[in-house]
Structure formats: structure tokens, C-alpha cells
Amino acid sequence: MHETARLWRPAFLRSATALAAVALLVAWLAWTPASAQTTTTFTVTLTNMATPGMSISPGAHVLSTAAGVLWMDGGTASLALERIAEIGDPSEAVGALGATMIDAAGAAGDTTTFEITAAPGDLLSFASMPVGSNDGFVGVNGLALFNGTTARTISMDLMAWDAGTEDNNDLNSGFAGGQPDPSQGAANVEHGTATSEPIAVHGQFSGAQATLMIAPMVAPPAVPAPAASGNAGLVSTGSGTLALVLIALGALTLVTVARRATAARSRR
Numbered sequence: 001m002h003e004t005a006r007l008w009r010p011a012f013l014r015s016a017t018a019l020a021a022v023a024l025l026v027a028w029l030a031w032t033p034a035s036a037q038t039t040t041t042f043t044v045t046l047t048n049m050a051t052p053g054m055s056i057s058p059g060a061h062v063l064s065t066a067a068g069v070l071w072m073d074g075g076t077a078s079l080a081l082e083r084i085a086e087i088g089d090p091s092e093a094v095g096a097l098g099a100t101m102i103d104a105a106g107a108a109g110d111t112t113t114f115e116i117t118a119a120p121g122d123l124l125s126f127a128s129m130p131v132g133s134n135d136g137f138v139g140v141n142g143l144a145l146f147n148g149t150t151a152r153t154i155s156m157d158l159m160a161w162d163a164g165t166e167d168n169n170d171l172n173s174g175f176a177g178g179q180p181d182p183s184q185g186a187a188n189v190e191h192g193t194a195t196s197e198p199i200a201v202h203g204q205f206s207g208a209q210a211t212l213m214i215a216p217m218v219a220p221p222a223v224p225a226p227a228a229s230g231n232a233g234l235v236s237t238g239s240g241t242l243a244l245v246l247i248a249l250g251a252l253t254l255v256t257v258a259r260r261a262t263a264a265r266s267r268r
């Protein structure tokens, strides 16, 4: 019996070691903070390339899980888009859509930068106005920020779009006829000759009017918070508690298996 036990124990101990390693691995994976895996912060940089040279107005950006929340090719402009495209006013988009304002890129070559924190599946939409147009804008509609769960780095040219809400005068022809006049305030939205056309590529601009760079920010290495005592740091999160439960279950299973094996050996 004892000889049999000596032959059997090394195999059991190897099995127990493997089980313990698996339990510890599972516990470690469970303990890894979920928040570090679910969202990514991106830096978004918009560069004014408008030709002929003109400012790009303040705009608005919004995240969603479906395209078309701010605008779409062939769609009808919402009041939020009309106000951006006609007078560079993002307040309606901010108020009605929960969008966030983008600062202006005030001259050719100028950039404006903002940060967004997104989860896999999130899409970016934004619009900003080249101010020498009646109702033109640059932007993206539902741009995917992830490939699966991997954050994308994106560089792209942006053409100009026509919101379809106002007849077009010559670019940079001045305030008369509808191009935005700061002294008119919100009245600019009805200042020119209104149109009701689908959103389409702007016929007066040629080529890229802005460039867009999107890059995920690299998070600094995580520094564990010092535990006040014992394993306080480990149990500070729900997943840490789960890890302890898994470790306890693993240990309990090993003890039970060992006792049953020993009892079985003793009966032989």
C-alpha cells in the first residue's frame, strides 16, 4: 500500500501543482482592473487646409454606436447641423444631441485638438464650418475608432460638404447674401436664400479642406496603490473579491481531492 502511495503521490502532486497554477492564472486575470481594458482616450487633431484660405469655425463632436446622429450623406440637415454649417454655432448640437464643442482652427494651417474617451463599437461624428461658405462644413459621420477591440490610429483628408440649407454665394464673397455675419447672431440661420436639398459634396471646394489625425493615447504604466494592511489593495475592487473567491475555491478543491485520494489509498 505504501509503495503504491509513493508511486501515486508524485503524479498527484504534479496534478495539484498544475491545478493551483491554473487557479492562480484565472484569479490574476479576473483581478486585472476591467476599466483598463474597456475604454481608450484618443487625441483628435483637425488641421485647416481650406482653399481659398478661411477660418474653420467652432464645431461639435459626438460619439454614438450608430452613424447619422449628426449628419449623413444624402440626409436632411438637422437644425443642429444647419447652425454649425451656416454660422459656426455648435450650441444646438451640444444641447440637443449631447455633443461637445470643438474649438475653431482660425487660419489656414491652424489646428484644433480635442480628446475623446471611447469604447469598442463607438463611432465619431463631427462637423465644423469653413466660414467663407454659406452652409459648408467639414466632418465625419460615424467613423469607427476601433478594429474589433483594438484602438485605431487614423489619418485622413476631409472634403467639404454642403448642408443643403442655403443657396451658395461665391466663396469668401462676404457677409451679403448669407455668409455669416457675426453682428447678425442667430439671425444668420435665416439670412440667405434658404434651400431644402440633401447633404452632398460641396460643389465649390476642390480636394481636401482639412486633415484629421486620430491617435490613441498611451496610458502610463499602472502603479498599484499601497495597501493599508494585509491584502486591502487586492480586495479594493469587485474583481479583486472575485479573485479571492476563486483562490479559496481552488484551495478547497485541492484539499478535498487530496483527502479523498488519501482515504482511497488507505482503504486499499
Ligand SMILES: [Ca+2]
Residues within 6 Å of the ligand: 134, 135, 136, 162, 163, 164, 165, 166, 167, 168, 195
Ligand atoms: Ca448650400
Ligand SMILES: [Ca+2]
Residues within 6 Å of the ligand: 082, 086, 165, 166, 188, 189, 190, 191, 194
Ligand atoms: Ca438657413
